Amino acid sequence: xxxxxxxxxxxxxxxxxxxxxxxxxxxxxxxxxxxxxxxxxxxxxxxxxxxxxxxxxxxxxxxxxxxxxxxxxxxxxxxxxxxxxxxxxx
Amino acid sequence: xxxxxxxxxxxxxxxxxxxxxxxxxxxxxxxxxxxxxxxxxxxxxxxxxxxxxxxxxxxxxxxxxxxxxxxxxxxxxxxxxxxxxxxxxx
Numbered sequence: 001x002x003x004x005x006x007x008x009x010x011x012x013x014x015x016x017x018x019x020x021x022x023x024x025x026x027x028x029x030x031x032x033x034x035x036x037x038x039x040x041x042x043x044x045x046x047x048x049x050x051x052x053x054x055x056x057x058x059x060x061x062x063x064x065x066x067x068x069x070x071x072x073x074x075x076x077x078x079x080x081x082x083x084x085x086x087x088x089x090x
Numbered sequence: 091x092x093x094x095x096x097x098x099x100x101x102x103x104x105x106x107x108x109x110x111x112x113x114x115x116x117x118x119x120x121x122x123x124x125x126x127x128x129x130x131x132x133x134x135x136x137x138x139x140x141x142x143x144x145x146x147x148x149x150x151x152x153x154x155x156x157x158x159x160x161x162x163x164x165x166x167x168x169x170x171x172x173x174x175x176x177x178x179x180x
Binding site for chain 2: 003009010011021024027028031033035036037038039040041042043044045046047048049050051060064067068069
């Protein structure tokens with residue numbers, strides 16, 4: 001068993017309105033940053049979990065994303081492993 | 091002028107309570123995923139902007155983070171450049 005740190009990025013699908021991104025875009029413009037062309041906001045979820053291998057950890061997190069962490073109608077997700085810590089042998 | 095796509099990850103500081111992460115942790119446990127040890131939730135912001143160089147783009151986004159996009163008391167941020175598109179010469 002190893003311990004994995006995974007990063008999940010959940011992002012609004014292209015083409016869908018993103019009111020939070022629009023609000024940030026407007027706020028940045030009004031502060032003088034007018035070279036910005038687009039802003040989109042999603043969430044990032046940092047997970048620590050134990051699994052036998054990297055593939056099993058990633059598969060498990062994909063299942064979590066489909067079932068709970070993202071809305072398949074409006075959002076896309078990406079999973080990446082940021083760290084793997086080998087468990088000490090007993 | 092080149093166009094840059096940047097990704098900003100804003101994360102709750104270590105040690106601070108993260109009620110949204112705790113709620114997700116509990117929900118995943120109750121769905122049977124009990125090998126999870128920690129969950130933390132932040133936001134990810136995708137920005138497209140024009141700048142003369144990569145360094146200028148990153149510096150500008152750091153300033154935006156300090157001024158608007160993150161709360162320095164409770165959050166840390168990381169900036170990475172995900173794509174650079176050279177502008178066509180006129």
